[in-house]
Every structure is written in structure tokens, then in C-alpha cells.
Amino acid sequence: MIQTTNGRVQRATKSELLLERARASIAGGDNSTMRVLPYHLPLVAVRGEGSRIWDADGQEHIDLNMAYGPLIFGHRPPRVTDAVVRQITESGSQLGFPAELSARVAEKVKLLYPHIELLRFSSTGTEAIVAALRLARVFTERRYVIAFEGHYHGSSDNIFHRYHAPLEELPEGAYAPALPGTLGMNGAPVDVLVCPWNSPEALEKCLRDHADDVAAVIMEPVMGNAGVIAPHNDFLEIARALTHEHAALLIFDEVITGMRVAAGGAQERYGVEADITILSKALGGGYPISALGSTREIMQSIVEGRLFHGGVYSGNALVMAAADAVLDEIHRDSAAIYDHLNAVSGEFAEGVREVFTRLGIPHQVNQVGPMVSMILTSGDVGPIRSYRDIRRHCDFEKYIRFQHQLQRSGVYFHPNQFEPLFFSTAHSRQDVATVLERIEDGARATLLA
Numbered sequence: 001m002i003q004t005t006n007g008r009v010q011r012a013t014k015s016e017l018l019l020e021r022a023r024a025s026i027a028g029g030d031n032s033t034m035r036v037l038p039y040h041l042p043l044v045a046v047r048g049e050g051s052r053i054w055d056a057d058g059q060e061h062i063d064l065n066m067a068y069g070p071l072i073f074g075h076r077p078p079r080v081t082d083a084v085v086r087q088i089t090e091s092g093s094q095l096g097f098p099a100e101l102s103a104r105v106a107e108k109v110k111l112l113y114p115h116i117e118l119l120r121f122s123s124t125g126t127e128a129i130v131a132a133l134r135l136a137r138v139f140t141e142r143r144y145v146i147a148f149e150g151h152y153h154g155s156s157d158n159i160f161h162r163y164h165a166p167l168e169e170l171p172e173g174a175y176a177p178a179l180p181g182t183l184g185m186n187g188a189p190v191d192v193l194v195c196p197w198n199s200p201e202a203l204e205k206c207l208r209d210h211a212d213d214v215a216a217v218i219m220e221p222v223m224g225n226a227g228v229i230a231p232h233n234d235f236l237e238i239a240r241a242l243t244h245e246h247a248a249l250l251i252f253d254e255v256i257t258g259m260r261v262a263a264g265g266a267q268e269r270y271g272v273e274a275d276i277t278i279l280s281k282a283l284g285g286g287y288p289i290s291a292l293g294s295t296r297e298i299m300q301s302i303v304e305g306r307l308f309h310g311g312v313y314s315g316n317a318l319v320m321a322a323a324d325a326v327l328d329e330i331h332r333d334s335a336a337i338y339d340h341l342n343a344v345s346g347e348f349a350e351g352v353r354e355v356f357t358r359l360g361i362p363h364q365v366n367q368v369g370p371m372v373s374m375i376l377t378s379g380d381v382g383p384i385r386s387y388r389d390i391r392r393h394c395d396f397e398k399y400i401r402f403q404h405q406l407q408r409s410g411v412y413f414h415p416n417q418f419e420p421l422f423f424s425t426a427h428s429r430q431d432v433a434t435v436l437e438r439i440e441d442g443a444r445a446t447l448l449a
């Protein structure tokens with residue numbers, strides 16, 4: 001097929017052709033909106049190994065997306081693959097009965113998250129969070145949930161708020177009822193209030209104004225869905241103290257941070273314990289798992305079956321075998337794993353700052369262990385501490401131009417700069433050095449106009 005771009009005639013790539021074919025059968029060409037945004041440069045992936053993917057045109061990319069986070073050990077880590085193959089060839093992918101494997105995985109999770117006494121597994125972050133919010137409401141017999149601007153907790157009607165709202169839609173006051181995150185939600189999410197991130201005053205006011213009726217405060221303990229923004233000035237400790245004071249539960253959505261910012265997630269890194277923890281991505285190492293964990297007392301309504309929690313694929317044996325292998329790896333070698341993840345991410349973050357500073361390109365690189373975001377800003381800005389700061393200063397168009405150039409040079413990260421970059425144990429320091437060289441070339445080509 002022949003295509004015209006910028007007046008030039010070009011042969012379509014195999015990725016373009018495959019996407020065109022997919023669009024005839026799959027709505028929009030793929031199964032998640034975030035993977036086929038209008039400004040995505042077409043890339044159909046064929047194969048992954050370690051820190052690399054290969055596309056349909058045979059081009060190799062250093063992958064800094066890691067399937068949006070799960071691939072903590074890179075693509076196809078042999079120990080995880082072997083465990084999965086053993087499970088499906090010797091026992092079966094799905095037996096549909098209670099199994100020792102689930103209990104074993106739960107025991108290994110509990111060693112890392114000490115507040116957890118009981119767990120339930122499911123397949124996606126969205127599902128675990130739906131259950132967590134119901135659990136909090138049942139346990140406290142209260143109605144409201146407080147969430148934060150820029151934080152994403154899955155696409156369900158009970159929490160999907162407009163987390164990337166334009167600045168002009170954000171309220172003047174300390175907090176506001178959540179706006180629906182997409183079409184078709186009939187006014188949901190219901191009874192969800194949204195505060196700015198890192199504002200103790202707003203959270204306190206919201207809790208006080210709804211005294212005795214807030215079931216839970218839910219947060220990504222490190223915001224990772226609108227750039228990476230760490231909790232500042234003891235915000236986690238303050239949120240913990242305020243929720244205790246108001247007898248509301250604190251839910252940490254550790255879908256991204258769990259087994260990433262430390263083996264024990266943000267709770268280990270910051271020394272603050274939640275009442276309910278949600279885990280997902282890194283726990284499965286690339287297989288669809290999520291977990292909801294809490295104390296025996298809080299989980300009692302699920303134990304007794306008063307609160308329904310189910311799922312045909314919850315605790316699927318193939319997925320559990322993968323998680324079992326991931327956890328074994330973490331328990332075997334935690335220091336080496338997190339030292340390496342911190343080292344490559346730190347070298348990358350420092351290197352990008354150095355390149356952009358030397359070239360005079362306004363930027364902010366935020367890093368919390370192996371969570372990094374590279375933000376191109378519209379000018380020099382002060383500290384970025386909230387969704388509003390990042391939204392006010394980031395330059396999406398510039399980033400997309402830059403990302404397209406990097407993708408052409410064989411480095412992949414998501415074209416929306418709100419998506420973090422993810423490193424794995426498969427990324428070497430040589431990978432980082434190669435990426436930094438390509439970043440400098442790409443920045444010279446697209447950002448120095």
C-alpha cells in the first residue's frame with residue numbers, strides 16, 4: 001500500500017497494515033484505549049525478550065513501557081515461564097476448586113505486607129478495587145469515598161472519575177464530587193469526593209465536612225497515572241493519622257507501586273501501613289492477577305459471604321503459578337533486585353536531566369525508585385507536587401514529537417507523558433547508556449527548533 005505523508009509517497013509499514021486489518025475486527029484496532037490513541041505511531045509487537053521487543057517490521061526496541069508495568073523481570077523471564085509451563089502441562093490452567101497453590105501465594109504476599117491477614121485474588125486491578133470499596137463501605141457502614149486528582153483506580157462505575165480533567169473543570173474549593181470518567185456512567189461514580197494530591201488541608205476539610213460518613217480514603221501512595229508524583233511533606237503519614245482520627249479506612253492502591261518501589265511496596269518504602277492493600281501488576285510478572293488484602297476483621301464480610309466476591313478466573317492456576325515464581329524470586333533475592341531497579345532508574349533519571357539541562361530544554365524528571373516520568377514543560381517551573389501543577393506546565397505536543405522520534409530510533413515509551421516509564425531487572429546499565437544517547441539525538445532533532 002502507498003501512503004502520502006508530508007507530501008512524500010511512502011510504503012506503509014507492516015505495523016500500519018496490521019493495524020488497518022485489526023480495525024476491521026477489533027474496535028479501534030486493539031483492546032485497550034491507551035494502546036491505540038490517535039497520536040500513537042503504529043507499532044504492532046511480535047515478540048519480547050528481556051528488555052527488548054521486536055515489531056512486525058523487524059525493528060528492535062528497548063522497551064521502557066514493560067506492558068504498562070507488570071514485567072518487573074522483563075519479557076519472558078525464564079523462571080516465571082517455566083513455572084507456568086509446568087503448571088499447564090502437569091496440572092491444568094484452571095481446575096475450578098480450592099487449591100494449595102493459592103494459599104501458598106497468599107502466604108508469600110503476607111510476608112511482604114504485614115498488615116494483611118486475609119486476601120482474595122482476582123484478575124484485574126479494576127476488579128480488586130471494586131471489591132475494596134464495597135468492603136470499606138460494608139465494614140464502616142458509611143457512604144463516602146475520598147480519592148485524589150490525577151489518581152486512577154480502574155474503569156469501574158464505582159470509582160472511575162475524570163482523573164485527567166482539564167484545569168478549567170477543576171473546582172475552586174478544597175474538594176468536589178467526582179466527575180464521571182467516561183460516557184455511559186449515568187452520573188456515577190456515586191458518593192466519591194475528589195481532593196488535590198498532597199494537600200493535607202483539603203483532605204482534612206473533606207473528612208471534617210463529612211464527619212462520620214467517610215468509609216475510606218483511596219490513593220496511589222505514589223501518584224503514577226498523571227506523571228510520577230511522590231507524596232510530599234509526610235502526606236502519607238498525615239493521611240494515615242487523619243483517617244484514624246475520623247475512623248475511615250485507608251486504601252493503598254499499590255497496583256503500580258506494589259513489589260516495585262520496594263518488595264513491600266510504598267508501605268515498606270515510606271513506613272506507613274494501609275487498612276486495605278490492592279496489588280496487581282508486578283505481582284504477576286506479566287500474567288493477569290490482582291489481590292485485595294486486609295485484616296481478618298475487615299475481611300469478615302467476605303469470609304461469611306455477606307459481601308459477594310467472585311470471579312471465574314479469580315485465582316486461575318496459570319496466573320497463580322506465575323505469581324508464585326515472581327514471589328520466590330523476590331524472596332530469594334530482594335536486595336539485588338531492588339538495588340538494580342533503583343540503580344538503572346536513577347542513572348536514567350540523572351542522565352535525562354543532564355542531557356535536557358545541557359541542551360536548554362525545560363523539563364522535570366520525577367523518580368521514585370523504579371518509577372520515572374520525564375516531563376517536558378512549557379518553561380522553567382517550580383516544584384511539581386500535584387496534578388494541577390503537572391497539568392499546568394506540561395507540553396503534550398512537544399513530548400509526542402519527541403516520543404515519535406525515539407520510537408523511530410528503537411526506544412519505546414508511551415507517547416502520553418502522564419504514563420510513567422518502567423524499568424525491569426532485565427534492563428542493563430548498557431541499555432540505559434544506549435537510551436540516553438538516543439534521547440540526546442532525539443532531543444536535538446525535535447526539541448531544539
Ligand code: PMP
Binds near residue numbers: 123124129152153
Ligand atoms: N490502579 C492503578 C494505580 C492502575 O495503574 C491501574 C491500571 N493502570 C488500575 C488500578 C486498573 O488496573 P486494570 O487495568 O488491571 O483493571
